[in-house]
Amino acid sequence: xxxxxxxxxxxxxxxxxxxxxxxxxxxxxxxxxxxxxxxxxxxxxxxxxxxxxxxxxxxxxxxxxxxxxxxxxxxxxxxxxxxxxxxxxxxxxxxxxxxxxxxxxxxxxxxxxxxxxxxxxxxxxxxxxxxxxxxxxxxxxxxxxxxxxxxxxxxxxxxxxxxxxxxxxxxxxxxxxxxxxxxxxxxxxxxxxxxxxxxxxxxxxxxxxxxxxxxxxxxxxxxxxxxxxxxxxxxxxxxxxxxxxxxxxxxxxxxxxxxxxxxxxxxxxxxxxxxxxxxxxxxxxxxxxxxxxxx
Numbered sequence: 001x002x003x004x005x006x007x008x009x010x011x012x013x014x015x016x017x018x019x020x021x022x023x024x025x026x027x028x029x030x031x032x033x034x035x036x037x038x039x040x041x042x043x044x045x046x047x048x049x050x051x052x053x054x055x056x057x058x059x060x061x062x063x064x065x066x067x068x069x070x071x072x073x074x075x076x077x078x079x080x081x082x083x084x085x086x087x088x089x090x091x092x093x094x095x096x097x098x099x100x101x102x103x104x105x106x107x108x109x110x111x112x113x114x115x116x117x118x119x120x121x122x123x124x125x126x127x128x129x130x131x132x133x134x135x136x137x138x139x140x141x142x143x144x145x146x147x148x149x150x151x152x153x154x155x156x157x158x159x160x161x162x163x164x165x166x167x168x169x170x171x172x173x174x175x176x177x178x179x180x181x182x183x184x185x186x187x188x189x190x191x192x193x194x195x196x197x198x199x200x201x202x203x204x205x206x207x208x209x210x211x212x213x214x215x216x217x218x219x220x221x222x223x224x225x226x227x228x229x230x231x232x233x234x235x236x237x238x239x240x241x242x243x244x245x246x247x248x249x250x251x252x253x254x255x256x257x258x259x260x261x262x263x264x265x266x267x268x269x270x271x272x273x274x275x276x277x278x279x280x281x282x283x284x285x286x287x288x289x290x291x292x293x294x295x
Contacts, residue, residue: 003266005146005173008037008083009249011238011257013220018047018062026077028258033081037260038107038146041086043218043238044154044179045100048090050218050234054226055130063092066103067111079109084144086151088177091116093133100132102151102177104142113142117153118162125183125229128155139165147172147265150211154178157202157215161289167209168278172265174205178217178238184230195235195253203245210243210272212263219256243271 010028014021029040045051047070051059064070066089078085084107091101091114100117116135120128139162141148150171156162157176166174180198182191199215206213219236238251240261249261272278288294 003264005263005265006036006038006260007214007240007263008032008035008040008258008260009214009216009238009240009251010040010042011217011219011236011251011255012043012046013234013256014046014049014218014222016049021047022073026073029077029083029085030081032258032260033083035260037083039084039086039144039149040081041175041214041216042088042177043216044088044177045090046088046177046218049222050179050232051225052128052131053125053222053224053232054228055127056225059131060092060098063090063098066091066101066114071103071111074103075105075109075111078105078107082107084112084146084149086149086175086177088153090131097133098131099135100128100153101135102153104144104149104151106144108145112144113140115140115142115151115153117156119155119159121155125224125232139169141166141169141171150174152176154180157198157205160205160208163205163209167211171211172268173263174202174209174211174213176202176213176215178215179234180217181232181234183232191235195237199237199239202239203241203247206241206243207245207275208277210268210275210277212243212248212265212268213241215239217251219251219254243268244275 085105091099102115104112106112118135122129150166216238218234223231240248
């Protein structure tokens, strides 16, 4: 891990055209690389519209094998740009078996590793349990040419256990590709509460583990194809936080952005010396954490 990493993030509004979404992403990735980015992080399920607003077996046709022709596109892009690329793809593992999978490509185009989303939501407009089998690769950091990346996905960002396990296994930064927004019936007060909770939770992971956090969300309105709701307005707000939870960058709620943020990786070492949370954990007293609930 170098002292400072230049992290590129892309917050994009998607269209119904996968070809167009990919074309725009690749152009932005290459532009960020020219500007000095060493790693570029994309939003959750970045190839298409967020199809989980409704349950429709036809959407399984959007999934593909990893590796395969589709991943070759991002492999080539990472190699040509000379960057580490964190992508988020709809994986077809076998007929009837699908995952929400983050794939990390190293700067030579090779697949450094992948992470299958572990926590799968099932809420109105977020019917992910219909599509995705919970991950089975565990919480394992991915080794790359720029360091050990603790890659998690969206709903995982609410769970301190996931962040802690990544940190305990040597992750040097936590990364969350994301697709989250406001449903049409949310009041303005509720929108503020939801967004604040989302950001606070992840900044807390940074503090508790003494690690930088990168969260990249999509932006823009996407209609519900079933017509059961009035759609989702994805709230953007992608951000990067330092190991004390300090905001290094925060994107707007209503615009596409591509941005490079310098992250001081040595700072984690200093912060962990000041705040030695890992030292003071009472590992002898936590056995009940693996229970669903304690009556």
